[in-house]
Amino acid sequence: MSKNNVLVYCELSEKNTIADISLELCTKGRQLATQLNCKLQAAVLGSSVKAAAESLYPYGVDEVFVADDKRLSPYRTLPHFDVLSKLIENQEPQIVLFGASSVGRDLAPRIASYLRCGLTADCTSLEIGSHEDVKTKKTYDNILLQIRPAFGGNIIATIVCPETRPQMATVREGVMKKEILDAGYKGTIIPVDIDASLDKADKAVEILSREIEEQKIDIKGAQIIVAGGYGMGSKENFELLHKFAHLIGGSVGATRAAVDAGFAEGERQIGQTGVTVRPKLYIACGISGAVQHRAGMEQSAKIISINTDPDAPINAIADYTIIGDEMTVIPQFMACYKNNLK
Numbered sequence: 477m478s479k480n481n482v483l484v485y486c487e488l489s490e491k492n493t494i495a496d497i498s499l500e501l502c503t504k505g506r507q508l509a510t511q512l513n514c515k516l517q518a519a520v521l522g523s524s525v526k527a528a529a530e531s532l533y534p535y536g537v538d539e540v541f542v543a544d545d546k547r548l549s550p551y552r553t554l555p556h557f558d559v560l561s562k563l564i565e566n567q568e569p570q571i572v573l574f575g576a577s578s579v580g581r582d583l584a585p586r587i588a589s590y591l592r593c594g595l596t597a598d599c600t601s602l603e604i605g606s607h608e609d610v611k612t613k614k615t616y617d618n619i620l621l622q623i624r625p626a627f628g629g630n631i632i633a634t635i636v637c638p639e640t641r642p643q644m645a646t647v648r649e650g651v652m653k654k655e656i657l658d659a660g661y662k663g664t665i666i667p668v669d670i671d672a673s674l675d676k677a678d679k680a681v682e683i684l685s686r687e688i689e690e691q692k693i694d695i696k697g698a699q700i701i702v703a704g705g706y707g708m709g710s711k712e713n714f715e716l717l718h719k720f721a722h723l724i725g726g727s728v729g730a731t732r733a734a735v736d737a738g739f740a741e742g743e744r745q746i747g748q749t750g751v752t753v754r755p756k757l758y759i760a761c762g763i764s765g766a767v768q769h770r771a772g773m774e775q776s777a778k779i780i781s782i783n784t785d786p787d788a789p790i791n792a793i794a795d796y797t798i799i800g801d802e803m804t805v806i807p808q809f810m811a812c813y814k815n816n817l818k
Contacts, residue, residue, distance in 0.1 A: 481515040482508050483569040483642070485560060486532065487579050488522045488549070490688060494531055496696075497575035500652040504602055505573055506536030511604045512570070512618060515539060519563060521556055523549035529665055536657035541567075543668040551579055554680050557586050563668060564591065569642050571620050573602075576646040584646050594637030595644040596622035600651045600771060607636045619643065625748055625771055650696055650752030651775075693743035700726030700757045703746060703773070706733035707762025707783065708802060714739045717761060720806050723813060729753065731769050747772040761802045765790025782806065
């Protein structure tokens, strides 16, 4: 069996379907594998996951390693670590990708420590390229360039792991596009033998009960987002954004400063420490546009900035900029929209 492929660890949702972050990684993994002229592989660990595994084919996955065992569902650290670490040791992929989710952030560092390889967390971009060591003058070709914000988002760093394999990274949800390569694409399912050591790992933690509460606020897939910053001034002023968003069929987002001030719920936070969104229309109200916030929304199709400061950084990436007070401009927007509906 061929080695040095690209492997994506696929998470499962509560409905036993592949999580969106994993589908995004498969889309990016397909691009990387094509550049490297190798296979794209995926690993699905859980119970009764054949249908979920087969749903990966349209994203260009060539081989899906399936570990199907009731002890692997729901997710627990040790059973998944036990199975996945042995799979990676056996397959020797050159690249392994995880979502920067609670599961990925728990599992990936353990795998990296066990395999004694590098790991870059919270990447916002992945590319294949070359790197020259400034000390040894040695050049490394076709390695993974792992790109992420650093120093509080003040710089964008490119990190490489040229000497160790696999090259591992966790990737933020929403920064990669989820795109079907070919609806008729066919891959292969490869069953994974569940090693007897899983029995030992299984006994470390026992789940007595699970209480699952549905997420009430989810703006990741919104096509229109009206986002407010600290410049909105108060939680009461944020109510205007909710009315505006409701009128135009959108959702309300917020900056970290606005969330910290209590203007909006934490689930609405967009940016480096919040969610990443890519709506068709993003209306930024009272947002200065710090790099940490831009990292979570700059891939929006159209950006409208409403701000009293003509020199606000958000204006540099906005398609349209309106200089004025948000509490005056937004009601005018709403009035015009209502008139056009008549």
